[in-house]
Amino acid sequence: MTTIVPGSASQSLAAALARELDATLAVPTFDRFPDGETLAAVPQFDDDSAIVVAATVSNDAHIELLQLADAVCEAGATTVTVVIPYMGYARQDRAFNDGQPVSARAVAAAIDTAADRVVLVNPHEPSIASFFSTPVETVDAAAHLAEPLPDALTDPLFLSPDAGAIELAETVRDSYGQGETDYFEKDRDYDTGAVDISPSDATVEGRDVVLVDDIIATGSTMSEAIAVLRDRGAAGVYVTCVHPMLANNALAKLSAAGISAVYGTDTIERSVSEISAAPAIAAVLRS
Numbered sequence: 001m002t003t004i005v006p007g008s009a010s011q012s013l014a015a016a017l018a019r020e021l022d023a024t025l026a027v028p029t030f031d032r033f034p035d036g037e038t039l040a041a042v043p044q045f046d047d048d049s050a051i052v053v054a055a056t057v058s059n060d061a062h063i064e065l066l067q068l069a070d071a072v073c074e075a076g077a078t079t080v081t082v083v084i085p086y087m088g089y090a091r092q093d094r095a096f097n098d099g100q101p102v103s104a105r106a107v108a109a110a111i112d113t114a115a116d117r118v119v120l121v122n123p124h125e126p127s128i129a130s131f132f133s134t135p136v137e138t139v140d141a142a143a144h145l146a147e148p149l150p151d152a153l154t155d156p157l158f159l160s161p162d163a164g165a166i167e168l169a170e171t172v173r174d175s176y177g178q179g180e181t182d183y184f185e186k187d188r189d190y191d192t193g194a195v196d197i198s199p200s201d202a203t204v205e206g207r208d209v210v211l212v213d214d215i216i217a218t219g220s221t222m223s224e225a226i227a228v229l230r231d232r233g234a235a236g237v238y239v240t241c242v243h244p245m246l247a248n249n250a251l252a253k254l255s256a257a258g259i260s261a262v263y264g265t266d267t268i269e270r271s272v273s274e275i276s277a278a279p280a281i282a283a284v285l286r287s
C-alpha cells in the first residue's frame with residue numbers, strides 16, 4: 001500500500017488522488033520552529049511507499065516539500081515519489097540578466113536529494129525535467145480544461161495568448177469537440193512586467209472565445225488579451241488554465257477586463273479550481 005502525504009497547499013488534490021488510487025491519506029502537521037522556521041511533520045505509517053503531493057506555491061511550500069519527503073524516509077518509506085502539481089520557480093528557467101541564477105535548476109537539485117521519482121504537472125517548459133537527476137514524468141492536465149465550459153458556445157474560438165500555449169488551446173478544443181484555434185503574439189518587458197498583445201487576424205465578433213494558458217500569474221497577459229477581444233466584439237470570453245496562481249489582484253484584473261468566467265485546476269487550490277488534476281496524475285502514477 002501507499003501513503004499519500006499532502007503539503008499544506010495541496011490538501012484537496014492529495015485527498016482526491018488518494019481516492020483515485022485507493023491509498024491512505026496521511027494527516028501531516030504544519031507548525032513553526034520557535035525561531036519561525038517551517039516545521040512540517042508526518043505521523044507514523046506502515047507503508048513502504050509514500051507519495052508527497054505538494055504544490056510549491058511559496059518559499060515556505062518549497063521547504064515544506066523537502067521536510068515532508070525527508071520525514072517519510074524517517075518514518076520508514078523506502079520509495080518516495082514527489083508529485084509537484086505546480087512547481088514554483090519553473091518560470092525562472094534561465095538567467096534573464098547577468099548575475100542571476102537558473103532558479104528552476106537550483107530548486108530541482110534540492111528536490112533531487114529527497115525523491116526517487118518526480119511527477120510534474122504541465123511544467124512551464126518541458127526542459128524543466130532536465131534539471132532533475134531523479135527520473136521525471138510529466139502529466140498533461142489540459143484535456144480536462146474544457147470540462148466546466150458551457151455546452152453551447154457560439155462558434156467557439158480557442159485562443160492562446162502566446163504561441164507557446166497553442167498546443168494547450170488545441171487540446172482544449174479537441175476535448176470540447178468543436179471550434180477553431182489561434183494564438184496572439186505576446187511581448188513582455190521583464191523589467192516592468194508590462195505585457196503587449198498583438199492580435200491575430202481571427203474574426204471574433206459575435207463569437208465565444210476561450211482563452212487557454214498554462215498559468216495565470218499576475219493576470220497581465222490574460223487581462224490584455226481579454227481587453228483586445230472585448231474591443232473586437234467577442235460575445236463571451238472564457239478563461240481556462242492549468243495553474244490558477246492568480247497572485248495579488250489578478251482575479252480583479254480579469255473581472256474588470258470583462259471575463260464571462262475563469263476556470264483552473266487544483267494544481268493550485270483557488271476559488272476557481274473547478275477542475276481536478278487528480279485523474280490525470282493518477283493515470284501517470286499507475287503507469
Ligand code: R5P
Pocket residue numbers: 091161162164165195213214215216217218219220221222
Ligand atoms: C508565459 O509564457 C505563460 O504561459 C503565461 O502566459 C504567463 O506566465 C502568465 O503570466 P501573467 O499572468 O503574469 O501575465
